[in-house]
Amino acid sequence: MDTRILLSASWVVTTLIYLYGDVFRIVSGDFAKKMGDLKFSRGVWFGLAVLMLLPILMVFLTLVLPKPVSRWTNIIIAAFFFLFNLVGLPTYLSLYDKFLIAVSLVFNCVTFCYALKWTS
DSSP states (O other), X not given: OOHHHHHHHHHHHHHHHHHHHHHHHHHHTHHHHHHTTOOOOHHHHHHHXXXXXXXXXXXXXXXXXXXXXXXHHHHHHHHHHHHHHHHHGGGOOSHHHHHHHXXXXXXXXXXXXXXXXXXX
């Protein structure tokens, strides 16, 4: 199978895992508990929007960027999200959250490895 399609599919799966976790956090009430009285500035919300848009954009960018650019973009973004989620893992208290983050870490590794091995 074409590596571009495999990489794009791995970003779809990763994005859905993140969205699934967000829905669970909202429905369970964990989001409200965790956020408490925190007030974010517009800049922080903008930064969070950019951060969460990256995996969604990677679905498309993987398919349209020139191969060398796509390869390195996948390697860098997958490594970034792996480290970002690994550092954030202890902050999640619910078992479902830890499970979903662990699964997303696996897909970050899958993306990283496919991109790293991508030669043709």
